[in-house]
Amino acid sequence: MRAADSSEGYLKGRLRREDILAAAVATYAEAGYRGSSLREIARRVGMTHAGLLYYFPSKEALLAAVLERRDTEDGARLSGAPGLDALRRLVALAAHNVRHPGIVDLYSRLAAEAVAADHPAHDYFEHHYRMARRFAAASFRVVAERGELREGVDPDVAALNFVALMDGLQVQWLSNSDRVDLVGSLRAYLRGLLTVPLE
Template sequence: MAGQRGEYAKSARRREEILDAAFTVFSRSGFTGATVSEIAREVGMSQPGLLHHFDSKLAMLEAVFERRDQSALDILSGRRDIEFLRGLVEISRRNHEKRDLIRLYTVIAAEATAPDHPAHAHFQRRFHRVLGGTQAAFEEAQRLGLLKEGVDPRAAALSSIAVTEGLQLMWLSGFDEIDMAKGAQIHMQQFLTVPL
């Protein structure tokens, strides 16, 4: 039994090493330019050995983004209405320390706007999930009387996501003075009757 647990731990560690290597290669080459053999070389494995852990380049990309998304989900877990929106601001604050990860996300998200891109469906699902959660938070705020009169929760959610994504892109483009968390907070505050 102890041997099985040891093998599982070793395999889990190896998967994390592969994801670190995939992150490096995707950051350098984008998804389209990256190859499985390049990722295998980066981690010091054979290509068949790597494919034992992840059956495709897309599976590695999705796992890299799942790690990214899990930290956001941890922040948002159990939050509703205003607290959910505060969680979004906190995610923007933490993203300031993850420039390489945000750059990778932005590059792949741009590539994946092409309908035939292998990650297109992944990004569609992600944006729908983020939009749905943000819209639900604004709707709950509205039910609690915390949303300004006449504000449409869906429009508020769409513009909040657009501002957050746009601030990230500008920050990556060299506008280092941008405070992404403050920008997101200021934008969402305009819809609310209480301090965010």
């Protein structure tokens, strides 16, 4: 096989993989993980079930790839040192999510399903929330060390509340986006804790 043919085949395979991931996101958002099937996802992409299994050998492998892609995208948006700028990046991530309701819907559905210990994404979400709290707590600690956090505010509690508020607001926003200001509410929470301007 010539190098050009190999490169073209690789590109086609990558594009096909992205098509499958996009179809999986749409299917999970509509039916949840448990209510979806690989056959339905394959049908949406216009391929056979066996063809999809070439790229993702199991339903769990496809779910892992969907979650991994989301983490990669979010990680790029959140990269940087902890502190006030990191808290600003979290608010910016929420603003990004508002512009992409489909992924917020998928995430919220999967997070609720994954409460069950036997769900294939249970360990993922347990790890995800632990890391989210750690990231937020590190930022609140830096803010406290710089005198930018109000006296008496515990950085760990502030982080726990911020992560809970962010996810809880997403669910309420999905239910009633006209009345729930997801980003504005997060900003208001942070302004109540900080001694410096958030913006």
